[in-house]
Amino acid sequence: MTVIAQNWLAPLVDEVRPHLAGGAVSTYLPELRRAPADELAVAVDLGDGNVLTAGNLHARFTVQSVVKVFTLLLALHYRGEEHVFARVGRDQGIGSYNSLETFIRGSGVPVNPFVNAGALVVVDMLPGDRPQGRVAELLEFLRALTGNPTIAVNEAVARSELALSDRNRALGYFLRSQRLVSCDVEELLWAYCQMCAVEVDVVDLAHAGRVLADGADVHLGGRLLQAWHVRLVRRLMLFSGMYEASGRYATEVGIPAKCGVSGAMIGVVPRRAGVGIYGPALDESANSIGGLRLMRLLALTLEIE
Amino acid sequence: MTVIAQNWLAPLVDEVRPHLAGGAVSTYLPELRRAPADELAVAVDLGDGNVLTAGNLHARFTVQSVVKVFTLLLALHYRGEEHVFARVGRDQGIGSYNSLETFIRGSGVPVNPFVNAGALVVVDMLPGDRPQGRVAELLEFLRALTGNPTIAVNEAVARSELALSDRNRALGYFLRSQRLVSCDVEELLWAYCQMCAVEVDVVDLAHAGRVLADGADVHLGGRLLQAWHVRLVRRLMLFSGMYEASGRYATEVGIPAKCGVSGAMIGVVPRRAGVGIYGPALDESANSIGGLRLMRLLALTLEIE
């Protein structure tokens, strides 16, 4: 295994930074629009307290679609593989993450848990009578995963998302008409918006990624995450985590990862490392330009299969 | 032109009635489920007070999708052809009336005003700050068209429809996310459900159909319906009025018509007659078996082009 020097990340960030100018921050929410397009930060948690970092570590940002990794883990934990994959597919999917085409033709279930329709079904599976309780559960889970007890929802971002949720609302009602969602759609959306608006930094994401890199069962708070479930999620991240660029990412990079529209990105190098990246300049597939390029350099350096 | 005897319709109804056993009433709403599957009634308004009838004339039923003809007429009247057809297509469409595939690929507008998505866009176009006022407007228009001042909404049916509207709600929010619907979606749905639940009998529909058979502008209450708009609607009915069976209907029958899931059907024989039919036994395309067969016999008798 490659030996990794403490000053290893800074040159990678320097190599990537010039490419950020080719992208643009998301205009989806007012709060995202205010992000600086030239921001780039990265943390790599190698375990045993060995965390490397580069770039602006003070940047805080919302996880957005990265949260879909954590909600899927919780759903697998509470419902099991069979229950989950009867209600959501595990195919790569085509088209954009919030289109009405993200359903498997014929079966009518969402193509995977990382498109919005799939994530809504997953949140509907979580335990608790009312969606609001699931936000508390997710927060508690994220605090355990990151080791950061201050992790919280950015309420202003959550409210912004709710105000712009008509497409997700359409998905929610469609799913309820298909009996794939059973709870109140407005409550589900509000819970989902809050989950997307959880605020973190790159070290938080790297810590969480390192936990998910383990090959054995993980004790986490009162939960026992099964190694098999975590592995399933890693594999799904590998080939479905980057929206319509997933196929290209899977062949060119090979580190299981998930991105969000804020520029957040989590990576999981099995057995070795967790990666957290923040790079709000996005390409036309809504993926972080800095994130993709950094992840590719990391994969080459770490000799990822 | 064929001379039409007073006792002309009864044999046609007798010829059709045995075929009703092959169908089933809609199970979409509790109220529709209670309809007698062997019911069949027809009225033909030849103008100048000359109305022929056969079958159970006391049957009252809700118009359901037949109302889409009237809402389109009102939208053309108030907004004009260009405004309307910039927001809804005029193609035959494929697939079922409430699927998520009833959008023109690329443009994203509903394929025509007779699929649910298109009807919602049309209702959103009607004048009035709030959707509820549009229900009153439609009722007033229908009373003028039918000459029946007692036409009203069956509130129980409307409430049933609203309770089962998740698919239409999904369409509504999707349309609002596309900026094709601008008003409150819940209010729009409630207005739409009430419109579908307007209660009529076959003579009402025949009267309305006779008005729409005119070739000249029509004064109706305070409105002047332009002949050109009415003709546009007739043409669209000809090839788009029967859901996925529209192409077959257009080639085999040729009378502009529109059906509803209740078994309601309106037909318009240009310059000559309006037709109202009630036949709740439906085929697998959700079209009235009695309605389609009666309309075909009428077309042969009337030597429709």
Place this chain on the structure above:
Amino acid sequence: MTVIAQNWLAPLVDEVRPHLAGGAVSTYLPELRRAPADELAVAVDLGDGNVLTAGNLHARFTVQSVVKVFTLLLALHYRGEEHVFARVGRDQGIGSYNSLETFIRGSGVPVNPFVNAGALVVVDMLPGDRPQGRVAELLEFLRALTGNPTIAVNEAVARSELALSDRNRALGYFLRSQRLVSCDVEELLWAYCQMCAVEVDVVDLAHAGRVLADGADVHLGGRLLQAWHVRLVRRLMLFSGMYEASGRYATEVGIPAKCGVSGAMIGVVPRRAGVGIYGPALDESANSIGGLRLMRLLALTLEIE
């Protein structure tokens, strides 16, 4: 009925001509590319030898997709309605005429006889062991329809078409894999290319259209064309004859018609007239700009329903 003066057409052509500049001739074949974009000719056959004309009557051109009207008539004549419509749909269809999407989802049959896939199935239905004999049959039929015994194939155009037939060849082999075409695909294509390359003028098309305007059975050479079959074809032309612009044409014009990529267009006014148009300047849907505009003016003048 409107009285039609002998000098009636010339002003219509004058009104339409300025719009031709907005279009372009087809670049599909070298021979089509050489057509003058400002050409416009029209003939209206009112029966009893009463033929009105305007524009350049000497222009000769190939029928291209207009031939699909005649092959469908022959197939109905020889095979009957049930046989034909078990192998090809009668829906309007979406998308362009030669795309791989012109199949009815599920059933796999071509959406209608006027898309290329449907036309190939229709030609495969015609009698004769070998496709080549069907070209002779079609020619003989067209000579009878037009009253012009000199109608013939432009062999140079036919060979050009064959050389550019890979898309149609793909359709042919796909149809054979679906068992919707049974003969040798290369022979079928060559027959189809020759049929598309039949050369006519606008008077020929107007004569043929006038025959198809009849409401009664038509004796034609040794054949008896059933009125019901001719009416079916008129109805299908009404709402499917203009590629992806068919819905708009059906609602705005209302004269059953079919266009070809050469700028050829045939129209059929039931009981009254046949129309032949040549206007090689095409719009972006590959429809003749002059043809569509002239047809609309004719519809208004003739007060077409």
Place this chain on the structure above:
Amino acid sequence: MTVIAQNWLAPLVDEVRPHLAGGAVSTYLPELRRAPADELAVAVDLGDGNVLTAGNLHARFTVQSVVKVFTLLLALHYRGEEHVFARVGRDQGIGSYNSLETFIRGSGVPVNPFVNAGALVVVDMLPGDRPQGRVAELLEFLRALTGNPTIAVNEAVARSELALSDRNRALGYFLRSQRLVSCDVEELLWAYCQMCAVEVDVVDLAHAGRVLADGADVHLGGRLLQAWHVRLVRRLMLFSGMYEASGRYATEVGIPAKCGVSGAMIGVVPRRAGVGIYGPALDESANSIGGLRLMRLLALTLEIE
């Protein structure tokens, strides 16, 4: 790393064998129809001459779609990554391997090199004026990969395939109409059919798989296979090798693999092993039942990430 005993495979085969009864051999070709449904054989090449086997090692079978792995490697070798992936996608795709839907919407290129359309484009890329020369090239490459100089085409199977190639012929002509294939389609098909009909046994496939498991550049005959190209192919196999079951396979098994309709299957465990399987009993997705189950047991035993 797990220590692997010589008698390790036999119990796995015993565990899997009872499940074969749930499947059926392919009826696609007469030759495949004759395969015994209860056949199951496996070889695992661990390198350094260490090859484990179980089941009927004498069974010989054609590679069918497994050959797409080798043609892709050759195309990457001769044309490079950029050239190849400009003409074929690297997405998982949906639907069956030979449908007309295996194209990326918009771009029109085949979704990946493992659907038939993609494989035809890849074979068209191989060097040589005429497709026939590419068969010789492939054979020579396979002989080097397997270390078996007797590898040859089963001509009877190749001719059977050609006789049933209308769907692939349709794809070929469609691709030529899109300028994604430039050579004579009939010659291309014949070359492709011969390539699919290369005959091997499980030890051949295991040897080839072991070569592709290497992390470094591989000298092979006169060629230097770049490690990066081989890795790209492994990654694509991981999530696209099992037709419509690819997503399920990628999450449940995780060994890069490719199956063929004959029941052939190759697996590549990076750095560690090549796997060859023959199990002609197929499930409804046309994947080898024995192959999938054996591969899953191997993945668990080898603790594949």
